[in-house]
Amino acid sequence: MSALLEASGLALRFGAVPALDDVSLEVFPGEVVAIVGESGSGKTTLLRVLSGMMRPEAGEVRYRDPEGGLHLVHDMGEAAQRRLHRTDWGFVHQNPRDGLRMRVSAGGNIGERLMAVGARHYGQIRAEADEWLRRVEIDPARIDGMPALFSGGMQQRLQIARTLVTRPRLVFMDEPTGGLDVSVQARLLDMIRALVADLGLAVVIVTHDIAAARLLAHRLLVMRRGQVVEHGLTDRVLDDPQHEYTQLLVASVLAA
Amino acid sequence: MTALGYNFGYLDENTKRMIRRALLKAVAVPGHQVPFGAREMPLPYGWGTGGIAVTASVIGAGDRLKVIDQGADDTTNAVSIRRFFAKVAGVETTERTGEATIIQTRHRIPETGLREGQILVYQVPMPEPLFRLEPRVAETRRMHALADYGLMHVKLYEDIARHGHVAISYNYPVLVGGRYLMSPSPIPAFDNPKMDRMPALQLFGAGREKRIYAVPPYTSVKSLDFEDHPFRPVRADAPCALCGSRESYLDEVVVDDKGGRMFVCSDTDYCNTRQAAREAAE
Numbered sequence: 259m260s261a262l263l264e265a266s267g268l269a270l271r272f273g274a275v276p277a278l279d280d281v282s283l284e285v286f287p288g289e290v291v292a293i294v295g296e297s298g299s300g301k302t303t304l305l306r307v308l309s310g311m312m313r314p315e316a317g318e319v320r321y322r323d324p325e326g327g328l329h330l331v332h333d334m335g336e337a338a339q340r341r342l343h344r345t346d347w348g349f350v351h352q353n354p355r356d357g358l359r360m361r362v363s364a365g366g367n368i369g370e371r372l373m374a375v376g377a378r379h380y381g382q383i384r385a386e387a388d389e390w391l392r393r394v395e396i397d398p399a400r401i402d403g404m405p406a407l408f409s410g411g412m413q414q415r416l417q418i419a420r421t422l423v424t425r426p427r428l429v430f431m432d433e434p435t436g437g438l439d440v441s442v443q444a445r446l447l448d449m450i451r452a453l454v455a456d457l458g459l460a461v462v463i464v465t466h467d468i469a470a471a472r473l474l475a476h477r478l479l480v481m482r483r484g485q486v487v488e489h490g491l492t493d494r495v496l497d498d499p500q501h502e503y504t505q506l507l508v509a510s511v512l513a514a
Numbered sequence: 515m516t517a518l519g520y521n522f523g524y525l526d527e528n529t530k531r532m533i534r535r536a537l538l539k540a541v542a543v544p545g546h547q548v549p550f551g552a553r554e555m556p557l558p559y560g561w562g563t564g565g566i567a568v569t570a571s572v573i574g575a576g577d578r579l580k581v582i583d584q585g586a587d588d589t590t591n592a593v594s595i596r597r598f599f600a601k602v603a604g605v606e607t608t609e610r611t612g613e614a615t616i617i618q619t620r621h622r623i624p625e626t627g628l629r630e631g632q633i634l635v636y637q638v639p640m641p642e643p644l645f646r647l648e649p650r651v652a653e654t655r656r657m658h659a660l661a662d663y664g665l666m667h668v669k670l671y672e673d674i675a676r677h678g679h680v681a682i683s684y685n686y687p688v689l690v691g692g693r694y695l696m697s698p699s700p701i702p703a704f705d706n707p708k709m710d711r712m713p714a715l716q717l718f719g720a721g722r723e724k725r726i727y728a729v730p731p732y733t734s735v736k737s738l739d740f741e742d743h744p745f746r747p748v749r750a751d752a753p754c755a756l757c758g759s760r761e762s763y764l765d766e767v768v769v770d771d772k773g774g775r776m777f778v779c780s781d782t783d784y785c786n787t788r789q790a791a792r793e794a795a796e
Binding site (some may be wrong): 369 | 542658659660662664665667668671672674675676739740741742
């Protein structure tokens with residue numbers, strides 16, 4: 259099987275601070291890859307570079323389309339990149355307000371991606387929105403409700419529904435459970451895990467929550483000061499950390 | 515008789531040339547907004563400066579001009595603009611749609627079908643159809659460049675979800691030539707179908723926003739809709755109280771303070787012609 263997304267030799271500096279230092283990464287279809295590390299380690303920057311939102315100073319990111327053709331993400335042009343972002347790809351922001359249109363109803367939020375790719379049948383769009391609200395455990399009666407009136411957890415679930423409605427192959431998630439309380443986090447993680455398995459999604463997820471990474475991810479990358487210090491299967495990395503920073507990270511997790 | 519001290523058509527020749535270049539570009543890319551340098555006009559922005567600049571650039575000594583405001587030939591704005599061009603260009607003016615070669619309009623398309631060779635000039639307050647949905651101008655330009663118009667459909671979706679139908683009665687967004695999303699200027703949605711494959715040339719001038727756009731003759735102009743909620747032009751369900759027309763667009767006129775009202779044609783030329791024909795028949 260060939261990789262869906264391949265990145266090699268990525269480098270980016272913010273002034274004197276190296277945000278990415280020779281980072282390479284492969285994501286295979288149906289695989290969940292977690293990027294963990296402390297604040298400022300370059301996790302989110304890596305996600306932004308991988309998804310084409312930011313251009314690296316060196317290195318390249320290649321994406322394989324469903325027909326098997328390889329594309330350089332940063333050289334494909336804005337129109338092609340946008341098309342990718344609303345069909346094959348999805349991006350779930352840490353703050354749902356960045357990913358949702360707060361003044362558009364829940365149904366409209368879910369329907370936007372469908373309409374952007376050409377859906378022009380109101381009844382079908384609405385039925386799809388209804389279906390997705392159920393899947394993310396939001397009461398379908400709130401289809402015409404404004405996201406501003408939803409709780410934080412519901413907003414995040416709505417953002418996930420809106421992202422997955424066009425059945426993307428690859429989803430980028432930036433701390434999807436950040437800012438939610440623990441019980442809501444657990445339900446959200448459970449839901450993400452079920453959806454990922456159902457849809458066969460490939461996911462690149464950034465988190466500083468080791469427990470979330472263990473629950474969701476097949477593989478793990480540990481970042482520090484822009485470098486990948488350790489990577490491997492999640493259980494291997496967490497149960498038998500080799501690098502001293504990973505050891506520190508694993509040892510710092512609070513046991514309830 | 516042309517007033518002394520003014521160039522023909524009020525604007526200087528260089529300005530006209532600049533506007534004509536913008537017009538040519540606009541005709542070449544139907545529905546695309548072309549920037550132009552709006553000049554100071556002898557009336558304030560919002561009163562039709564864009565339309566006047568366009569008219570001044572295309573008018574010739576042999577043209578016959580008609581000006582309407584909300585369909586009426588006899589309102590202040592229409593009368594002043596007509597008189598202005600009679601003075602600075604010395605052209606003939608008319609109230610008859612069929613006799614005019616150039617028709618400058620605010621917020622209506624005449625009921626009488628236009629023909630080849632006629633030019634319809636619209637006065638446009640806000641040329642950007644996306645401006646209420648996306649406040650960033652740079653972003654709206656990018657959306658036009660990439661034909662990324664999903665957001666406009668989200669607005670229509672929201673209307674149907676909330677009201678059961680698309681609740682836009684004027685300035686109803688259209689897709690021109692299957693490519694560019696365009697604001698038809700605040701004409702009633704009732705007039706939208708008249709724009710589609712119209713034999714006359716349609717020019718749009720927005721003075722304050724400094725944009726010109728155009729729809730060449732016989733270009734497709736489609737009102738946005740959903741397959742299961744097709745576009746439906748709205749019209750008051752009544753005949754015109756003066757001429758009895760059941761086809762024309764009607765204005766509602768309040769006649770007393772006891773709830774009394776009447777509906778009359780908004781197109782005065784159309785209404786007068788029909789009344790005259792009826793009297794002649796009697």
